[in-house]
Amino acid sequence: MFVDWTKVSIKSGNGGKGCVAFRREKHVPKGGPSGGDGGQGGDVILKVDPNLFTLKDLKYHKSYKAKNGGPGQGARKRGLDAESIIIKVPPGTVIIDEETNQVLADLTEQTSSVIIVAGGKGGHGNATFATSTNRAPRYCELGIPGEEKHLIFELKVISDVGLVGFPNAGKSTLISKISAAKPKIADYPFTTLTPNLGIVKYGSYRSFVMADIPGLIEGAHQGKGLGHRFLRHLERTRVLVFIIDISSDDIIEQYQTLNSELEQHSPMFKIKPRLIVLSKADLTTEMPELSIPDIDIISISAINGDGLELLIKKIVQILESNA
Ligand SMILES: Nc1nc2c(ncn2[C@@H]2O[C@H](COP(=O)(O)OP(=O)(O)OP(=O)(O)O)[C@@H](O)[C@H]2O)c(=O)[nH]1
Ligand SMILES: [Mg+2]
Known part of the structure; x- marks a missing residue:
């Protein structure tokens, strides 16, 4: 199951209480104070796990509480420091404070980690x-209490290239041909219900990540269909590839509709480099004559492989010129 939004409560551990004690030894009738400090409460740490692709595990585990630091002891012995809790998240997870709506962390790097709430000091x-x-002081300090936060975890998958298209346009077929991804493909709309990521290899050692999301329909930005829930997964892409069935009545109008759905979701899409890909070219012998200023339009057939090499080449050109 793909989960890209969930709420989680977390709490760091309290610092341990200090200790009041006095040295009691033979031949030392009035030993000095010997109460040790309390240990540190456990932190709650978020850490990116590059092998994760969903927030599924968090959905079933809604609250995380780190342990408290141990109390100080006699003979100046310090209480035990509590272990930190590490919560693993997929790359691209944004952490939002539910109360203030503030973004607390954006864990995009493959290795990033952050102490989201620190344990209290002993x-x-x-x-x-x-x-x-x-x-001979007879007092000590309590530990500092841990901190509690109610968080929203929102995943925006990290991919270089995003596929945008109406349902049934052939997005999943394309990603299945040029990467190792094996999404479901069928001749009806809304076959894809959650994003698929595929790694597209080119040259000897190079690759980029492509995201296939559920098809968009007009009104998607207002919640029609499924696509709007997944538009945020295109926000971080560096290239948009619009997939339009070559036999569509008005290809330019389809492009404009898709584009306007994206722009209404977020104006950030206005400046994203893009390509238009006409799919299912094997089904027609009439190649439409189209042109849109500054946008390359190419036709492909994912079924017989025509145009796929050129498509990858064009994508790489855009990625490299916007590196
Ligand atoms: N002839 C032909 N059929 C294709 C081609 N690409 C995809 N199809 C067919 O088009 C139908 C839809 O393909 P999908 O890849 O599932 O389309 P999608 O865009 O992922 O659809 P949603 O997930 O519903 O948004 C399937 O029956 C595919 O076999 C192509 O290049 N040529
Ligand atoms: Mg699909």
Whole structure:
């Protein structure tokens, strides 16, 4: 199951309480203060796991609580520091504070990690407070309490290239031909229900990541169909590839409709480099004469492979010139 949004509560551990104690040894009738400090409460840490692709695990585990630091002990012994809790998230996870709506972290790098709430510091034991005027203090500090937060985890998948198209246009077929992704393909709309990522290899060692999302329909930005839920997964892409069935009545109008859905979702799409791909070219012998300023239009057939090499070449050109 693909989960790209969930709420999670987290709490870091309290610092351990300091200790009040005095040295008790043979031949030392009035030993000095010896209460140790409390240990540090556990942190809650978020860490990217590049092998994850969904927030599914978090959906079933709604709250995470780190342990409290141990209390200080006699003989100046410090309480145990509590272990941190590490929550693994897929690359591209955005962490939002539910109360303030503030973005607290955006974990895009393959290795990034962040302490989202730090454990409380332990309190000092009475040994710390001994002075020349008060040699036997009978007080200590409590630990600092841990911090609690209610968070929203939102995944925006990380991919270089995003496929945009109406349902049934052939997006999933394309990604299945040029990458190892094996999405479901069928001759009806809304076959794809959640995003698929595929790694497209080119040259000897190079690759880019392509995202196939559910098809868009007019009104998607207002919630029609399924696509709007997934538009945010295109936000981080560097190239948009519009896939339009070559036998469509008005290809330019289809492009404009798709484009306007994207722009109404977010104006950031206006400046994204793009390509238009006419799919299912094997089904027609009439090649439409089209042109749109500054946008390359190429035709492909994912079924017989025509145009796929050129498509990859064009995508790479755009990626490299916008690196
Ligand atoms: N003849 C021909 N059929 C194709 C080609 N590409 C895709 N199809 C067919 O078009 C239908 C839809 O393909 P999909 O890849 O599932 O389309 P999609 O855009 O992913 O559709 P949604 O997931 O519903 O948005 C399937 O029956 C495919 O076999 C092509 O190049 N030539
Ligand atoms: Mg599909």
